[in-house]
Amino acid sequence: MTALMWTVLALVPPLIFALYFLKLRRQPLEVPSTYLWKKTIEDLHVNSLWQRLRNSLLLLLQLLLALLLILACINPGCEGETLSGDRLIFLIDNSASMSATDVEGSDSRLDDAKKQIGNLIDRMDEGAVGMLISFSDSAVPVQSYTTNHSILKSRLNEIEQTQHSTDINEALVAASGLANPGRTSDRESAVDIQVADALEATIFIYSDGGVREVPAFSFGEKLFAEYHPVGGAEIPDNVGITAFSISDQADSDTQVQAYARIQNSSDEDQSVDLSLYVDDQLLDARAAVTIRKESSIGLQFDLTGVVDNMSGPVPVRLEIENDDVYKQDNSGYAVLNPPRLPNVLVITDYNRYLEMVCNDELGRFDFQPESFIEDDRYLKDAQLGTWDLIIYDRCVPETMPVANTVFIGAIPPVEGWSAEEKRAPTSILDINAGHPVMSAVQMGNVDILDSQPLAGPEGADSLMDSVDGTIIMIAPRGGFQDLVLGFSLIEIDPSGSPVSNTNWPIRLSFPLFFQNVVTELGGSSAFAASRGASPGTLVRLKSKVPYDSVTVTGPDGTNTSLKPGDDSTFMFAQTEQCGIYTVREPGGTVDHLFPVNLFDRRESDLKVRDTLDLGYEEMESSESQMKPVTKDFWPWFVGFALVVLVIEWYIYNKRVFI
Amino acid sequence: MAKSQSTKTLSASGKEEDGPLLSPALLAQLERMELVSRKIFRGRMKGERRSKRKGQSVEFADFRNYVPGDDLRFIDWNMYARLDKLFLKLFLEEEDLHFYALVDSSLSMTFGSPSKFRYAKQLAGALGYIGLCRADRVKIEALDGSKVNKAPVLRGRTSMWRMVEHLEAMKAGSTATLNEAVRSFCLRNTGKGILVIITDLMDKTGYESALRYLTAQNMDVYLIHVLSQEEIDPEITGDLRLVDCEDSDIAEISVSQRLIDRYRQTLASFIEKARDFASRRGIVYMMTSTERPVDRLVSRYLRQRGLVR
Numbered sequence: 015m016t017a018l019m020w021t022v023l024a025l026v027p028p029l030i031f032a033l034y035f036l037k038l039r040r041q042p043l044e045v046p047s048t049y050l051w052k053k054t055i056e057d058l059h060v061n062s063l064w065q066r067l068r069n070s071l072l073l074l075l076q077l078l079l080a081l082l083l084i085l086a087c088i089n090p091g092c093e094g095e096t097l098s099g100d101r102l103i104f105l106i107d108n109s110a111s112m113s114a115t116d117v118e119g120s121d122s123r124l125d126d127a128k129k130q131i132g133n134l135i136d137r138m139d140e141g142a143v144g145m146l147i148s149f150s151d152s153a154v155p156v157q158s159y160t161t162n163h164s165i166l167k168s169r170l171n172e173i174e175q176t177q178h179s180t181d182i183n184e185a186l187v188a189a190s191g192l193a194n195p196g197r198t199s200d201r202e203s204a205v206d207i208q209v210a211d212a213l214e215a216t217i218f219i220y221s222d223g224g225v226r227e228v229p230a231f232s233f234g235e236k237l238f239a240e241y242h243p244v245g246g247a248e249i250p251d252n253v254g255i256t257a258f259s260i261s262d263q264a265d266s267d268t269q270v271q272a273y274a275r276i277q278n279s280s281d282e283d284q285s286v287d288l289s290l291y292v293d294d295q296l297l298d299a300r301a302a303v304t305i306r307k308e309s310s311i312g313l314q315f316d317l318t319g320v321v322d323n324m325s326g327p328v329p330v331r332l333e334i335e336n337d338d339v340y341k342q343d344n345s346g347y348a349v350l351n352p353p354r355l356p357n358v359l360v361i362t363d364y365n366r367y368l369e370m371v372c373n374d375e376l377g378r379f380d381f382q383p384e385s386f387i388e389d390d391r392y393l394k395d396a397q398l399g400t401w402d403l404i405i406y407d408r409c410v411p412e413t414m415p416v417a418n419t420v421f422i423g424a425i426p427p428v429e430g431w432s433a434e435e436k437r438a439p440t441s442i443l444d445i446n447a448g449h450p451v452m453s454a455v456q457m458g459n460v461d462i463l464d465s466q467p468l469a470g471p472e473g474a475d476s477l478m479d480s481v482d483g484t485i486i487m488i489a490p491r492g493g494f495q496d497l498v499l500g501f502s503l504i505e506i507d508p509s510g511s512p513v514s515n516t517n518w519p520i521r522l523s524f525p526l527f528f529q530n531v532v533t534e535l536g537g538s539s540a541f542a543a544s545r546g547a548s549p550g551t552l553v554r555l556k557s558k559v560p561y562d563s564v565t566v567t568g569p570d571g572t573n574t575s576l577k578p579g580d581d582s583t584f585m586f587a588q589t590e591q592c593g594i595y596t597v598r599e600p601g602g603t604v605d606h607l608f609p610v611n612l613f614d615r616r617e618s619d620l621k622v623r624d625t626l627d628l629g630y631e632e633m634e635s636s637e638s639q640m641k642p643v644t645k646d647f648w649p650w651f652v653g654f655a656l657v658v659l660v661i662e663w664y665i666y667n668k669r670v671f672i
Numbered sequence: 673m674a675k676s677q678s679t680k681t682l683s684a685s686g687k688e689e690d691g692p693l694l695s696p697a698l699l700a701q702l703e704r705m706e707l708v709s710r711k712i713f714r715g716r717m718k719g720e721r722r723s724k725r726k727g728q729s730v731e732f733a734d735f736r737n738y739v740p741g742d743d744l745r746f747i748d749w750n751m752y753a754r755l756d757k758l759f760l761k762l763f764l765e766e767e768d769l770h771f772y773a774l775v776d777s778s779l780s781m782t783f784g785s786p787s788k789f790r791y792a793k794q795l796a797g798a799l800g801y802i803g804l805c806r807a808d809r810v811k812i813e814a815l816d817g818s819k820v821n822k823a824p825v826l827r828g829r830t831s832m833w834r835m836v837e838h839l840e841a842m843k844a845g846s847t848a849t850l851n852e853a854v855r856s857f858c859l860r861n862t863g864k865g866i867l868v869i870i871t872d873l874m875d876k877t878g879y880e881s882a883l884r885y886l887t888a889q890n891m892d893v894y895l896i897h898v899l900s901q902e903e904i905d906p907e908i909t910g911d912l913r914l915v916d917c918e919d920s921d922i923a924e925i926s927v928s929q930r931l932i933d934r935y936r937q938t939l940a941s942f943i944e945k946a947r948d949f950a951s952r953r954g955i956v957y958m959m960t961s962t963e964r965p966v967d968r969l970v971s972r973y974l975r976q977r978g979l980v981r
Contacts (some may be wrong), residue, residue: 040913040924046780046788046903047874048916048923054938055925 023087026080030073075662082655086648094645097137099216099238101159102144103189104131107221107244108173109150109180110549111617114222116246116339124175127220127244131170134218135163145192146170149185150178151550155192177342177549177592179614182225186628189217190237219633220244223623224616232630241633245622246339251280253305254343254618258332258611259546260317260350272315274332274346278305279619287335290315292350293328310615320350327351327607329594343618347594347609348546354606356536357400359417361386362407364512367503367519371528377403377536384409399560399582403536408502416560416582418494418535423502423515428491430471433500436464440480451488451497451530452477455523462516465501492580495535546609547589555584555597557605564605569593693790693836694797698967702798705970705980706806707771709866709892734762770811770865771803772891774857777814777846779918780874784900784962789844791962792870792898797839798970799868802980804829812839815871817848817856847918850875854882858889867891868979872898873946876919880949887953894979895950897943897959904961906935 045051112124120126131146138144144166146157157169217239233239257275278284283306290298298315305311320328327349334344356377360368363384372379380401386392387409395401396415405420410427425431442457457478467483470476474489477497485500503519504512518524547553557564560582566574569591576584589595589610597605626633694702738747738758748761773796781789796812803810804826812835813823826835846853850871867886873879886893914923925931943959950957956977960969974980 040911040926042913042915043908044915044917046783046872046900046917047876048914048921049874049876050903050935050938050942051914051923051925052921053942054931054935055923 023084026084027077030076030080071665072662075658075665079655079658079662082651082658086651086655089646089648091644091646091648095137096139097134097142099214100139100142101213101215102134102138102142103192103215103217104134104144104146104170105182105185105189105217105219105221106131106146106148106170106173107150107180107182107219107225108148108176109224109617110177110342110612110614111180111222111224111340111620112244113175113177113342114245114250114252114340114620116248116250116620117244118246122175123222123244124173127242128170128173130242130244131218131220132167135166135170138163145189146173147185147189147192148173149180149182150176151181151548152178153185153188155188158192177590177612179548179612179617180221180225182219182221182626182628183228183231186217186228186231190233214238216240218242219626221626222620223626224619224621225626226616228628230630231628239633240636241626243622243624243635245620249279249281249622250339250620251282251284252338252340252343252618252620253278253280253284253286253334253336254340255332255334255346255613256310256343256615256618257613258346258348260330260348270317270321270350272317272330272332272348274313274315275310276303276305276313276334277310277615277618278307279621281307283307288313289333289335291331291333292317292320294331317350324350324352327596327604329607329609331594340618340620342592342612345592346613347592347611349594349607349609351606356402356532358532358536359392359401359404360407361405361409363409364506365407365422365504366512367524368405368407368528370519371525376529376532387411403532414491414494414496416494416580419496420531420535421496421498423499425468426491426496426498428471428496430469430474430489431496431498432469433466434469434483436466437482439463440465440482440485442478442480442485444479445486446475446477449475449477449488450534452527453530455527455530457518457523460516460518460521460523462501462518464505464515468498468500470498493583497531497535546611548614549589549592549610549612551589553586553589553595553608553610555586555608556582557584557597557599561599561605563600565598565600567596567598569595569610693794693839694801698798699801699832701967701971702801703805705802705975707769707799707803707808707866708978708981709769732761732763735759736762769803769806769808770863771800771808772857772861772865772867773799773810773812774854774867774869774871775812775814775842776850776853776869776871777816777842777844778848778850778872778875779845780872781898782844783917784902786962787844788872788898788900788962791966792896793839793842794966795870795896795898795969796868797836798966799974799980800826800835801832802970804831804835809865810835811861813857814842814846815848815850815853815857815869816846817853819856819860821860849877850879851877851881851885854885858885862889864889864891866894866979868894868896870896870898872903873942874918876921879946883950883953883955887955893955894974894977895946895955895957897946897957898962899959900962904939906932 106124106127108124112127113122115122117123117126120129135144141161143159143161144157144163145155145159146166146169148154148156156173157166160166214236215238217233217237219239219241221241221243222245223243254277255274256277258272260272261270272290274288276286276288283304285302285304288300288303289296297320300313303311303313317330330348330350332346338344358372358377358379360372360379360381361384362368362381369381382392396404396411396417399416401415401417403418403420404415405422406424408423410421410424412427414426414428419426425433440462442460442462445452445455445457447453447455462480462485465480465482465485467480468485468487470487470489474487476484476487478484478486486498487500488495488497502515505515507513555564555566555576560578562578564576564584566576566586566588568574568588572588574586574588576586578584586595592610592612595608595610597607599605624635735748735751736759738760742760746760746762748759751757751759775789775792775796777789781787781792784791800810800812807828810826810831811823824834824838850873854869867889869886871879883893883895909927911926912924914925915921947957947959956979958973958977960973970980
């Protein structure tokens with residue numbers, strides 16, 4: 015601006031001031047006495063200059079208005095920085111390790127990451143679009159592309175800490191897909207439409223770097239990425255439980271032990287105190303357990319005494335008593351559920367070999383004659399799922415039961431199953447030893463007289479092949495499995511006497527096979543929810559007896575009611591928290607417990623990685639690229655001046671004050 | 673400060689100014705009343721007023737024993753005949769009453785519709801007429817600071833026309849302060865009686881000294897504070913320069929609701945202060961608006977205050 019313009023601007027306030035006093039022409043009015051009026055305005059002193067100014071709100075507002083407009087004309091501004099790039103994607107790690115409290119000035123690493131991203135959002139250009147994706151073991155698009163930076167920040171603050179492990183691959187794929195959606199589908203016409211050409215976008219990854227390996231990912235030409243490590247400057251001292259389990263009671267008759275693995279991820283030797291709680295009562299403790307730097311040790315705890323006195327499911331918890339920056343791996347959970355024997359119904363008119371191998375230690379067996387198939391109790395209980403496994407020996411039900419089945423010398427009444435004509439003595443060619451049912455089963459010395467080659471429905475697995483074809487086959491049926499033996503163990507000759515069809519029952523492999531069948535198909539393994547799950551995973555629960563519903567109580571006390579699926583199991587997905595979950599039957603009695611643990615060595619290792627290995631490329635930590643900008647304030651001044659103008663207009667019309 | 677031609681006045685007086693000062697209806701109403709004094713004064717002449725003094729009226733008061741020297745004319749001979757003892761029969765003495773009405777004639781009294789001055793004259797005339805009807809000694813004087821007795825002393829109903837003429841002849845425009853005018857009156861009139869001062873109290877030098885003079889006279893003083901409706905509830909707007917009609921003093925105001933509210937507070941406090949000052953000195957205070965008819969003021973409010981009955 016020229017000197018003349020400055021002078022004109024400078025003259026505006028005095029001009030308003032002068033005009034104000036010049037324009038004030040009061041109407042004279044004769045009154046009986048000014049005595050009372052004088053007393054009235056005594057305090058106000060309207061005639062004194064200062065008081066007049068004080069009460070002349072309109073004058074002050076006019077001066078303020080002029081000042082604001084002058085400031086707007088001067089066009090003040092400040093030098094600032096703004097993020098380069100118009101399309102920005104923020105990936106924020108909210109996995110378990112981000113809850114570490116080793117960052118000064120922030121509650122956690124996640125909090126620090128949020129602050130950093132918040133600062134970046136503040137520096138985004140007005141027209142720049144931003145996207146927000148959070149990732150742990152899966153990616154969640156928190157906010158798709160938007161130019162509304164306040165929404166972006168508000169969604170950023172809504173991101174919550176998870177207790178999951180970290181897998182960045184899905185987030186990267188999602189980011190690259192969402193960054194430049196090449197095509198979009200029109201739902202109504204089912205036609206893919208080519209959208210705009212790919213545009214450049216920048217991905218900002220905020221993580222501590224403890225991510226699973228990315229098999230192969232390439233950003234391509236239009237995508238640029240920056241990695242910003244989040245975490246304290248030094249490697250924090252952290253000792254965590256990376257494994258905690260209880261030996262299978264079925265494996266050992268005498269001893270039940272809990273195994274734990276303790277990891278020290280810091281660069282110094284650490285010494286910690288450990289306590290083992292059973293049913294919230296301290297059972298065992300180890301003081302000053304020393305773990306060498308960047309290594310781990312194994313610990314064992316004897317729980318035999320607990321099992322002997324156990325009347326129901328018991329929670330077991332291992333605690334590291336020392337405080338550190340990462341709390342989640344300081345607890346490990348396991349449960350001791352009472353051994354559960356499968357309910358097996360065996361329908362046979364006569365089969366002494368089966369009677370021989372069915373002992374009470376393997377399961378609860380119920381032998382019934384063939385006529386039982388038409389019994390009301392069978393018809394009802396078979397549809398209720400009372401039995402875990404039903405063995406049909408040379409007989410076939412009308413409809414398939416709600417249970418796993420074994421058919422010996424018979425074909426299930428299910429579409430897809432068929433058998434060829436009976437063949438003369440056959441020899442066994444091969445067995446599918448990889449299948450758990452055939453585990454450790456050796457058939458070399460087994461002879462079979464009559465057999466029928468089998469053909470199963472889609473998805474069927476051959477377990478044993480003879481020279482004539484498959485003679486043992488297993489196939490899924492909904493949530494169940496049907497195992498079919500194409501030969502019988504015993505035949506009844508025309509005179510009514512039993513005749514052996516194979517020498518298998520007298521071989522060692524038969525009881526092994528039968529034990530595998532009962533263990534696998536009897537549901538003993540399906541009951542292994544006690545093995546535990548990882549946070550966020552789906553858990554399949556099976557109650558001791560079929561219920562219409564069960565209630566699962568989480569570690570925080572929240573209750574979830576579940577309805578059974580077709581196979582009488584319950585699917586539970588709310589496993590966000592680590593801890594012990596309690597499954598209750600409708601009556602409220604505890605059915606069983608199951609633990610949820612993270613047990614991720616990568617999460618427990620709190621070292622902040624400077625580089626991020628993304629398969630094809632390795633990313634190093636970098637600073638965000640900023641470009642200098644001048645921030646103008648004149649729109650603020652003009653806006654404020656408008657507000658002042660409105661207030662002045664209101665006061666002038668309403669005469670609010672003197 | 674010279675008044676400019678464009679200067680407006682707070683209220684144009686003139687309405688009802690041309691009518692008779694005392695209407696026949698009012699006069700008829702007043703004839704039945706009489707002035708009452710809270711103090712008993714010794715009159716100079718016999719009037720129609722009972723006195724505490726025992727005297728020679730027809731109204732019996734009491735008996736007392738005869739003592740030598742008593743006027744034999746008052747001995748009750750009937751009692752003497754019956755009881756053979758001399759008793760003196762006492763009668764109430766009837767006296768006249770001095771009634772003074774002082775009308776503020778300052779310029780500020782010319783405001784209002786009807787003007788406060790006319791209202792004051794009407795009131796003074798009404799009260800004076802009551803006095804005349806009861807053969808009291810009536811004197812109505814304008815508070816103009818005059819050093820000589822201009823006002824006639826009136827007695828008897830026949831003096832009504834002289835009183836009205838005197839009132840009509842009174843003009844507002846006195847420049848004397850209330851204090852000076854009252855002082856002048858007190859110097860000239862030392863008698864006792866009822867005194868009614870009718871004023872708007874709008875005197876910047878204050879009204880306190882004037883009222884003190886009056887109380888020192890040992891008179892039965894009534895203060896009637898007359899204000900016009902425009903003073904009680906001013907309906908003015910805009911940026912104004914208020915010009916005092918008496919001393920041309922200026923007060924500049926910008927009217928707002930806040931200012932009007934504050935003015936009302938000031939007026940209420942002014943009235944309260946005057947009432948308090950008067951009541952502390954045995955002066956009966958009464959505030960009235962010119963909107964209130966004189967006949968109602970006399971027949972209701974002044975009767976309640978005990979000035980008339």
